[in-house]
Amino acid sequence: MNYLFSLFINYLANFGVPKEISYVVFPILPFCIVACALIFVVLILVLAERKILALFTQRKGPNRVGVWGILQTIADAIKLLCKENIEPNVTDGIFFTLAPLIAFVPVMVCWGIIPFSNEFDFISISTSALLFSVVAIMPVIGILLAGYSSNNKFSLIGSVRAVAQIVSYELPIIFVILSVCILASSLNIKDIILAQVSVYKMFGWYIFPCFLGFVIMFVSSLAELNRCPFDLPEAESELVAGYNTEYSGMRFALFFLGEYAMLFASSAFIAALFLGGFISPFGFYLSEKLFANNILIQIFIYFEQAIWFFLKTFIVVFLIMWVRAVLPRLKSSDLLKFSWKFLLPLSILNFIYICIFKYVVLVGGIK
Numbered sequence: 001m002n003y004l005f006s007l008f009i010n011y012l013a014n015f016g017v018p019k020e021i022s023y024v025v026f027p028i029l030p031f032c033i034v035a036c037a038l039i040f041v042v043l044i045l046v047l048a049e050r051k052i053l054a055l056f057t058q059r060k061g062p063n064r065v066g067v068w069g070i071l072q073t074i075a076d077a078i079k080l081l082c083k084e085n086i087e088p089n090v091t092d093g094i095f096f097t098l099a100p101l102i103a104f105v106p107v108m109v110c111w112g113i114i115p116f117s118n119e120f121d122f123i124s125i126s127t128s129a130l131l132f133s134v135v136a137i138m139p140v141i142g143i144l145l146a147g148y149s150s151n152n153k154f155s156l157i158g159s160v161r162a163v164a165q166i167v168s169y170e171l172p173i174i175f176v177i178l179s180v181c182i183l184a185s186s187l188n189i190k191d192i193i194l195a196q197v198s199v200y201k202m203f204g205w206y207i208f209p210c211f212l213g214f215v216i217m218f219v220s221s222l223a224e225l226n227r228c229p230f231d232l233p234e235a236e237s238e239l240v241a242g243y244n245t246e247y248s249g250m251r252f253a254l255f256f257l258g259e260y261a262m263l264f265a266s267s268a269f270i271a272a273l274f275l276g277g278f279i280s281p282f283g284f285y286l287s288e289k290l291f292a293n294n295i296l297i298q299i300f301i302y303f304e305q306a307i308w309f310f311l312k313t314f315i316v317v318f319l320i321m322w323v324r325a326v327l328p329r330l331k332s333s334d335l336l337k338f339s340w341k342f343l344l345p346l347s348i349l350n351f352i353y354i355c356i357f358k359y360v361v362l363v364g365g366i367k
Contacts, residue, residue: 028210030122032199034111043073049321054165058323080112081258083190083249088151089245095149100247100254103142106135107258110265115190115307127187129177130270133170137224140166143233143243146255150246158242161332162226162233167225168339175347177222179354180206180273189221193277201283207274209357212350214274216343218319221266223335226259228324230334267316268309278305 008029009022047062047070049180054061087096087114113132115121123154140162147159181187183206184195198204223230234242244255271277280286287300294300330338 014111024154028196029106030112034122038108038111038261039125039257041264042257043077044261045078045264045317046073048317049288049324052318052321053325056322060341076252077253083251085249085251088246094147097251099142099146099149101142102145102249103139104254104258104261106138107265109135110262110269112271113189114265115193115277117302118190119302120306121190124188126191129181129187129192129273130188132189133173133177136262136266136269137166137170139262142255146247147243150243152246154239154241155243155245156238158245162243163235164332164336165223165226165230165232168330168336169220169343170218172339172347173220173301175344175351176217177273179210179213179347179351182351182354183210189272189277190280193272193279196276197279199283202276202281205274205279206267210274210350210354212346213354214270215269216347216350217273218316220339220343221270222230222320223339224267225263225320227263227320227359229327229330230335231329232335247353250309252290263320264313267320268313270316271309271312273289275316277312278309280304280308300339 008026009019012022012025013019050072051061052068053059062072064143065071065075067264087093109123110132112122113135114129115124123131143162144159147162149155150156180192184192186192186195196205222228226233231243233239234244239245244252247255285301285304287297287304291297291300
């Protein structure tokens with residue numbers, strides 16, 4: 001963010017604004033940008049999923065509000081904002097109110113950790129990859145509190161299922177993340193992305209040497225996101241709606257918003273680890289050709305990097321929605337067995353293979 005920070009200070013200096021004020025105001029801008037982008041992306045994702053599911057199941061999907069139904073999600077959001085927040089008398093009031101916030105706030109932190117371009121990285125630390133994996137599982141605390149405080153057996157069962165899924169599928173994810181970090185020799189997400197720059201262009205992305213890790217990460221992310229076929233915490237066929245059964249109005253909307261925002265953040269994380277993140281698949285940026293003589297060429301490159309990142313992320317999002325359209329829900333026992341007996345051993349084997357690949361092929365090739 002150093003380049004953008006310098007531009008921001010110089011811009012305000014033209015109006016006589018002291019640097020001290022710039023230091024205070026600038027950190028607020030990323031938060032506002034993330035908040036606006038989060039709401040906008042969630043509205044798009046909800047509409048996109050309904051359209052994609054309609055396509056796969058031979059239905060029309062939303063087609064009433066706005067042209068092609070594009071305003072349907074906005075109408076749904078307004079409806080949820082206007083609905084009354086009903087709280088049953090038997091609930092634990094404090095935890096019942098805090099649960100949606102705890103489930104939503106960590107998602108915004110995850111968005112801040114993701115480097116959408118070489119400059120658009122709001123939270124950049126040396127261990128950002130591990131920080132993301134830690135923060136990404138924090139919403140499950142809100143889900144657990146929601147089930148416990150609702151004083152509803154269906155809500156409690158759904159929240160316990162969510163915790164069991166997180167515990168089961170977090171270990172394979174950690175092993176895969178460590179495998180990618182070994183390939184890149186860094187725990188920083190931006191460094192991992194830049195390590196995928198190669199003379200072989202897109203064939204330098206880590207999805208090729210670590211394809212098994214990509215599959216494990218993708219499947220485990222489905223479970224952590226409570227997406228089909230792992231949507232047992234909110235299985236309506238036996239749990240009504242699971243952990244959020246007793247919620248309505250804006251409280252329910254926060255769970256809904258956090259779920260789809262985390263869907264995008266997890267997809268972006270996968271794109272960063274395996275698909276080169278903001279790196280162009282052509283080995284060069286189109287902005288370098290189109291705006292070669294423009295003094296703002298660096299700004300154009302940063303925005304093009306963000307566009308490439310969003311495109312790759314939406315490819316992963318489409319795959320997740322595709323899985324929901326074609327696969328049925330698993331049983332709870334099968335879900336846990338699939339992780340402990342299949343994914344975890346595979347992730348360990350993948351970790352060992354990457355260590356050997358790094359030493360023999362990469363290190364040996366350099367020598």
